[in-house]
Amino acid sequence: MAQSLLDTMPGASTGAVVVTDHLNYWGGKRVQPRQQKDAEPVFEPATGRVLCQMVPCVADEVDEAIKSAHGAYLKWRKMAGMERARVMLEAARIIREKREKIAKLEVINNGKSITEALVDIDIAWQCIEYYAGMAGTLAGQHVQLPGGAFAYTRREPLGVCVGIGAWNYPFQIAAWKSAPALACGNAMVFKPSPMTPVTAVILAEIYKEAGVPDGLFCVVQGGAATGTLLCHHPMVAKVSFTGSVPTGKKVMEMSAKGVKQVTLELGGKSPLIIFKDCEFENAVKGALMANFLTQGEVCCNGTRVFVQREIMPQFLEEVVKRTKVIPVGDPLLDGTRMGALISKPHLEKVLGFVSQARKEGAKVLCGGEPFVPSDPKLKGGYFMSPCVLDNCRDDMTCVKEEIFGPVMSVLPFDTEEEVIQRANNTTFGLASGVFTRDISRAHRVAENLEAGTCFINNYNISPVEVPFGGYKNSGFGRENGQVTIEYYSQLKTVVVEMGDVDSLF
């Protein structure tokens, strides 16, 4: 059991954990895969060692999980919001209690630094706590009509919701999707990325321990085939997807066939605009935060860094100086600030972007190379040195495409009008940022940028109280904040006659 795995985790170190527990979860327990066909090895990014096997769920298993979720939904939806809140608060408390162990497992499966993973787990329990607080507040409206008649609205759950996650924030994504879903009275069947199958099932066990009905939060493992089964299943009311734009389009197409609601949290190529009147030290720190969290594998990263020409030389000098000393290495060590990328093919893809950038005329100021830590156990890990690219142009591949690795492209600009036009010249629209001391300019730029979020004088902070999501091809729907309640519920109108029926017939 993963619970016992968690309990044996405190001394765990990089290269020392093997997960043999079943990773599917429905009906209130871990479920053994029916067959081992198509099992895929899951690698520990820091060592390249096999951590576990991911066995994809087939049609019967997906069906069983969805039916188990539906049974739980029928009980959960009848509970008072305050009762649901109590259970969710208990889940948040258990996560807080186990945060170090969950974070360690996340690091071992994902490769990010323990410092970041701890923050991710904190954001996860905060999200569950936040929506627990909202579960008791769901309410409708009373509308007075002529003749004493009236209508009222009820905010009702959707039913069984599906969550499909990416590999960069495995536990946090599962929490961001399940917390508002459960608060509204829904059940959820969650499919993590096949590369990070380990921690979602811990969340399932925590919800169970907190007191949700068996089946309320289920985990099915698999990749595209299992995801397709989920999107097509007739008992699924909604699909909330986090991943790439091409897969998001497929999810939307499949969901459209069953008229299922969809939330799409997709990729980005976000602009960060640094004006010459910025508070320089903060702008440099902001650029680093915008590019190098989770080895650059962050959807909302500000990877197109537009710097006003007058401050370009000092900006580059400072940002390169700090990038060169980012401690890359064993992600479980407290001093590490950058761990390993998710997989060997992904590392090669990111390095390929750097080579392509060189060919297209960019200048590599630092990094962009495979990194081999001195610790022998990390020799097979997927590490690279964080990279800063100068001499970039808007038409270069590194500036147009999402790299999803630690690669910052720096571009000069002259005027506000010009930079806004260039910043918006993309099909993505997830996030954006601006550093300036001019308060009017800051808000004007925020208004004109075509993105779901604009950070002013900071970057990549995401408190659970504020909505997160994209414009344009970066998706639609929102996660976090009050508004997400609307994406996990539907409104029923009840019209009440107090007199006689005035019939035309």
Ligand SMILES: NC(=O)c1ccc[n+]([C@@H]2O[C@H](COP(=O)([O-])OP(=O)(O)OC[C@H]3O[C@@H](n4cnc5c(N)ncnc54)[C@H](O)[C@@H]3O)[C@@H](O)[C@H]2O)c1
């Ligand atoms: N906007 C956000 O909140 C956000 C957050 C994290 C990651 N992302 C994006 O995710 C991408 C990286 O993640 P990834 O490589 O896991 O993305 P991906 O699109 O390859 O996979 C995402 C998920 O979709 C599943 N999937 C694949 N094919 C499917 C299909 N045909 N039907 C249903 N499900 C299918 C995968 O198994 C996985 O669970 C990047 O583009 C990144 O920007 C976005």
Ligand SMILES: C[N+](C)(C)CCCC=O
């Ligand atoms: C918590 N962050 C850093 C805002 C990342 C959100 C999820 C995107 O990949």
